[in-house]
Amino acid sequence: MAVWRLLQILYKLGYLSFTGVFHLLRIIKQDGINAMLLLRMAEKSHGAEIALIDSKETLSYRELLLGSEKLALILSTDFGASEHTKTAFLCCNHAVFVQTLFAASRTGTAIYLLNPGMSQNQFDAIAAVHNFDLIVFDEEFERLVTHTPHRKKIVKCTGSGKTSLKHLKERLKRPEVRLQRSSRSKIVLLTGGTTGKPKEAEHKPSLFNFLNPFAALLDELDLRSCRSVYIASPIYYGYGIAFLFSVLALGKTAVIQERFDAGQSCALIRRHQIEAVSAVPLMIEKMLNHNAGDLLSLKCIASGGAKLNPGLIEKTELELGMSFIIYTARLRRA
Template sequence: MAMRMFKLIYVLYQIRLLSLVAMFRLASAIYASGTNLMALLQFAARTYGDKIALADEQETLTYSQLFAQSKQLSAHLEKEYRLTGGKRVGFLCKNHASLVKAVYAVSFTGADIYLMNAEMSKDQLQGILARKDFHLVVYDDELSALLEQTTYMNAKLPSYHPTSSAINNLPITSDSEKQKQRRTSSGKLVLLTGGTTGKAKEAAHQPSLFNYLNPFSAFLTRLQILNKHTAYIATPIYHGYGVAVLLLFCALGKKVVIQRGFDAERACRLIREHQVDIVTVVPLMVHKMLKTNADDLKSLSCIASGGAELNPKLVQETQSQLGEVLYNLYGTSEAGLNIIAVPQDLTYSAHTIGRKINGVQLKVMDDQKVEAPIGSVGQICIRNNWSMRNKASAWIETGDLGYRDEKGYYFLRGRVDSMIVSAGENVFPFEVEQILLTHPFIEDAAVLGIADELFGQRLKAWIQLVPGTEMTKDELLDWLRVRLARFQLPKEISFVEHLPYTPLGKLDKKALI
């Protein structure tokens, strides 16, 4: 306990909370609101006041305004929808101010928060609604048709609407109504993970200051967050990465810029206009912004990339055009943030995901559930204090293959279910993809296993060429033969105009089959 308290004091000192005034504000916010996200926002409002907290396409809010409107919304939700601890609220929203206000407001009621993928299919949404039986769904108006196609019959509240009842035009709550709200403990924050098809997995997190000290401290120090002023969250808030950065920057009194969806041209313009110095992205976003207008990105001192593997060619291109500003973050919705590569790590190797952060126990396990030796590939398994709490085992199997080198750097080798056995040899499609991406004529590549009568399985490669270049299958195979083992060579090669990506920026290999 003494060590945990020392760590808490150290982190509070780092973010300049360790003063009598600041500590009093934090304690009084918790006393007034309870242990929930609203206490964090109340502290921020009292500490940072008229500093800009949030800016989207429709409004710009100071910390005082964001707190006041979130608290009024919370009173409305408690009165009209009877939200209390134990009830469940689903969110089907893209990035905007109404979503942020509602997340804080629902937390103040004590209800559980479920963040759903706004790009999901009708069948996936129907499955979630049937299993969770939400008491209320907060949704974007453009998704109303999707919601109406389901059997959901409980309360619904639009995030925005020009005339009807919605978060953006709810009546202001009277003082007498506001006084009726009680102190509460925050409910669960549940991330419904997975793609846009199939059954979503649940990653439930119970907020705890002590549990999150290590990732909080690592994010602060390794990314030098205290020196930043304005963040652009380009990744969806319904993804764990987006909501974590939103809450962190609230505690630090930083300005956060968001937009409903990612568009490279608008993103570049936002970064230039707001002089953004840190942006949260997936690699595909970085690629698109560099191609659109690299000059607009000159204010960036930190590009925090996560959610998908970094292309080593993209690492080199970013360093060439913007300098050492690219960071690679490895985490999962279930296990949270666990590994960080700073720019110097990516100079050591453009392929690395970095070194683990304090508080993480990490094992690379082989097929026999035995820890693999250094340099050998196995499944990455993680245990920490901030992982999801709806798992029977404390160790989380990430489903990612990887290895650790002798210097403590970690490297990915694809997914467990992507490895194939070809004529008795274990073959990792990810390794072949990484080699292909080093070819100067190849813009993007995907590799998958296919059935083969003679070898059991072989590889097939889908290749997207750099515009204006040409290459034949035989030319590519000749280039690969000196770089790959014979059993790694693709049996089939298909040249395509574009490779498919999910709305979260991950290569959608299912769409290739």
Template sequence: MRILYLFLVLGKLRLLSLKGLYQIALAIRHYGINVMVLLKVAASMHGPKEALVDEKGSVSYRQLLEESERLSILLKHQYGLGSGRKVGFLCKNHASFVKAVFAVSLTGADLCLLHPEMSLRQFNQWLGDHDPDLLVYDAELTSYLERSSYAKEKLASDSLSNIDGLFESNGWEGEKPSRTSSSRLQLMTGGTTGVPKKVEHRPSLFDYLPPFYALLTRLPLLQHRTAYIATPLFHGYGIAFLFLLLALGKKIVLTPGFHAGKACDLIRKHEVGIVTAVPLMIQKILKQSRELPSLGCLISGGAQLHPKLAAEVFHRFGDVLYNLYGTSEAGINLVATPQDLRYSPQTLGKKVPGARLQVRDDRNRELGAGQVGQFCIKNSWSMRNRGRAWIETGDLGYRDRNGYYFLCGRTDDLIVSAGENVYPLEIEQALIDHPDVEDAVVIGIRDEAYGQRLRAIVQPTEAATLTPESLMDWLRPRLARYQLPKEILLADEIPYTHLGKRDKKLPKEKTGEG
């Protein structure tokens, strides 16, 4: 089956020629089976074209390959990197971060991508658990590191802008990088309901062929030259699309943070056709701009896409919206095209080839169409640090009779009120459908009579004149009686995590329910 997908992908990339196959064989022989093969083939096809554009300038595919090779040799000699060593990254989105990722991978060392704004307590805890040999970090985090317990080698990403100078000053001209296939990639989950957990992948080009092919066939990636990755590269969603878009020879625009006004300016300036974002980013883009003529593929992932937001995208920009479902542990498994979202704006889409997704109850029994249970996933591109073959995602949902999947919420969000199962997501969606509601979050609160009841926290739109009573009247004909909140509170803003998911820990902590 892998051979079939290999030929399908190569056909899409126009590499089913003697020249293309030769370039692939040469890259594997030179580097081994790792992500540098993608860059080598891309550089051979798109050498002088721009690969990355950030706030400091642009880098061509040939430059990116050559500088990543040089940096890998420097890291090997100066820091002793190789198989069995570990490198932590505390970086935002920029070209130097990308070069370092490729370079470390080529040394054979393991990569650990961390959130650069994680708390000092979380960072120190991670250090105690993982003990990295080197830390690559953004210079703005210098004082942060000085306050931490980290005492080993570190390398500021800003210094990597002059790799040629660093390389020549040590007399390593002419040395070639080693061949390796041992590097592993470690990501951290979003941690919306607890301490972020590590997710370890051993990148294999062959394992990722099925989802790669699905994205090539269901998304119009081949039709556009330029992409903007708005999502953080330290997260699985962002790094996966970085590798995918580089393999396709795209010009990729990166920014260290997301600001809607700046994002819209960059989309216009570079005539960006592809944008990766989370729903919160899309919502801010819609507030900022009414027209983005070059936009042809707006990819939403990382959090639940609300039907109201999808409808606004279709109205404003046309059929450009694509919704992805995946997890850090299991990768991308469901894709919804604009046609799928027309079928139902709430759908996560259909399975990608090679993905096995079952809906199971709390006794681990597979459920049929229309029955709500936990999504359990098995595929060849999932994480490698679990003993079990099936991965429990923690997401609750169901499959309809036409093979479309729908999300109901998280297992730890489920509220049992007077014996009835209540999914907060359904109430949140009903509230956001109100024309004067900007956002909403629903949490469970203790109740002596019912065990648990619901509290809704609502963010009104600007100039709205909402009251809790009027919202309750709005909900009564739209929800079952057991789904109605016990109380509704109005708030200036709903808190979100750094990955664009509603942060339900904060409302619980503030109201004493955590």
């Protein structure tokens, strides 16, 4: 049933032409079914087009795929990532994090997405329970990672020094070794907040679990008509990563920034003439209050992560027009 659902979505994406089917079967034979499959299919059709924009770089689909392939090899050969390991992420929204997510899925490792706003005690408790084989983190969260007694291998995603994944990726010209195929990678969400015990929601296998959100975004938001999408939602939330996968699978441009700031977000939307945005309700309210005029290029807002206030819907319609659509996404938990 899941494979049939995947084929239906690939058909909607326009990837099941005669040559598309041939390309799909070749990818599955070589790599397996994982998140990298979506990126490879998108790169075949949109290679030179812009895939991702963050505060530091702009990547085409070809560059995004190549970087992800390099990182998959690095994670596998240098850090032992495989179907038998667990890899935790403590990262904000940026391009290297996105590439490393695709790379980790390709290796088959279990991916744990953690809220970097948690306390040291919370992180210690999670690390003790899950016994991560590898922790990937942004430099600003180094203290959290290095001060826990429950760690094995660790690596900076970005930051200073020659040992970060960003630096290692730039040094590697092109992957020379093909990894074993894998369809077993899963995503585990540990994002229950910064107080109390984080909730755990396991998504296995990772690609199949996001099929329903893909279909909903395709059918209800019509993202196919949008050129660029701003993902304000944290990628480490299930909603954020589902939206990211959907936008890239469609061959659109995803715009992200490490942390949400209302002023910067409004400026991004105006500068790139963004047509869709994913955000939690509080972000929507802050952007409207900052400068609603910057948001006039938007066709829809996909809201998730919290309940929508009817007053916010009314305010959005008043400021941006009655044709404006708000969609509340619900990511099914296992």
